[in-house]
Amino acid sequence: xxxxxxxxxxxxxxxxxxxxxxxxxxxxxxxxxxxxxxxxxxxxxxxxxxxxxxxxxxxxxxxxxxxxxxxxxxxxxxxxxxxxxxxxxxxxxxxxxxxxxxxxxxxxxxxxxxxxxxxxxxxxxxxxxxxxxxxxxxxxxxxxxxxxxxxxxxxxxxxxxxxxxxxxxxxxxxxxxxxxxxxxxxxxxxxxxxxxxxxxxxxxxxxxxxxxxxxxxxxxxxxxxxxxxxxxxxxxxxxxxxxxxxxxxxxxxxxxxxxxxxxxxxxxxxxxx
Numbered sequence: 552x553x554x555x556x557x558x559x560x561x562x563x564x565x566x567x568x569x570x571x572x573x574x575x576x577x578x579x580x581x582x583x584x585x586x587x588x589x590x591x592x593x594x595x596x597x598x599x600x601x602x603x604x605x606x607x608x609x610x611x612x613x614x615x616x617x618x619x620x621x622x623x624x625x626x627x628x629x630x631x632x633x634x635x636x637x638x639x640x641x642x643x644x645x646x647x648x649x650x651x652x653x654x655x656x657x658x659x660x661x662x663x664x665x666x667x668x669x670x671x672x673x674x675x676x677x678x679x680x681x682x683x684x685x686x687x688x689x690x691x692x693x694x695x696x697x698x699x700x701x702x703x704x705x706x707x708x709x710x711x712x713x714x715x716x717x718x719x720x721x722x723x724x725x726x727x728x729x730x731x732x733x734x735x736x737x738x739x740x741x742x743x744x745x746x747x748x749x750x751x752x753x754x755x756x757x758x759x760x761x762x763x764x765x766x767x768x769x770x771x772x773x774x775x776x777x778x779x780x781x782x783x784x785x786x787x788x789x790x791x792x793x794x795x796x797x798x799x800x801x802x803x804x805x806x807x808x809x810x811x812x813x814x815x816x817x818x819x820x821x822x823x824x
Contacts, residue, residue, distance in 0.1 A: 561667045562639035564631055566655055568648040571672015573755040574600035576680065581672050589638040592630055596646040596779060598756070608642070624654055628661035635667050639660035650700055652724055678722040681751040681781045685761055687788055695719035695787035703729040707800040715740060720785035727773070727780035737784070742766055747789035753778035
C-alpha cells in the first residue's frame with residue numbers, strides 16, 4: 552500500500568489491477584472497490600464484463616493502444632487529480648498489474664504531489680496468466696531458475712541499444728510486432744533455433760489464441776493479431792506436452808458464466824460494504 556498525506560479537498564484514489572482480461576480473474580479486493588467506486592478511469596483493454604462490476608460508477612476511457620488513438624499520460628494524470636477533487640472514491644483500473652509496465656510511477660507522483668491519498672491493489676500480470684492458461688510453468692528444476700519480463704522500446708532510435716535480458720525464461724510483453732526481431736537478436740547471441748516459444752494472444756479472454764513454435768520459426772516473421780500478444784521463450788517451455796483431451800473447456804464456453812457471475816459479484820460486494 553502506498554499512501555500520502557491527504558488534503559481535505561480531495562478524495563482517495565485506488566490504482567487497481569484488472570488482471571489479464573477475464574472478469575473473474577480480478578482480486579476480491581479489486582472487485583469490492585469497483586462496486587464502491589464513484590468514478591472509474593479504465594484502460595482500453597478492460598473488458599465490458601469487468602466494467603459490469605461497477606454499474607454505479609461514472610466510466611472514463613483513458614486507454615493506450617499501439618498504433619491507435621491513445622490518451623496522453625499527462626492528460627490521464629490530470630483527470631485523476633480532477634476526479635479526486637470531485638469524488639471521494641476514484642478508481643484507476645489498469646490491465647494486468649499496475650506496478651508492471653503500467654506507468655504507475657507517473658500517476659503516483661502526480662497524485663502525491665497534490666497530497667492525494669493513494670492505494671495500490673495488485674492484479675494478475677499477463678505472464679502468470681499465460682503460464683496458467685497454457686499449463687506451462689515458466690521455471691523447471693534443473694532447466695530454468697530465472698525469469699525476466701521485458702518490453703521493447705517504442706523509440707526507434709533506441710532499438711540498436713537494446714540488449715536482451717539474461718535469464719533462463721524470457722517473457723516479452725506487447726510483443727506482437729517486435730517478436731520476430733527479438734528472435735533474430737537472440738539467435739545472433741547464440742540461442743539455438745530449436746528454443747521453444749509460446750505466443751499467447753488475448754490471454755484469458757474468449758478469443759484467446761495460443762501458438763507453439765521455436766525461435767528459428769519466429770525469426771522468419773510473425774503476423775500480429777488484433778489483441779495483445781505475450782511471447783514466452785525458453786527451454787522450460789518445451790519440457791512438458793499438454794494433452795489436448797485433458798484441456799479445459801474453451802474460454803468462449805465459459806464466457807456466459809463469467810457474465811452471469813459479474814452481477815452476483817456486484818451484489819455481494821455492495822452488501823459487504
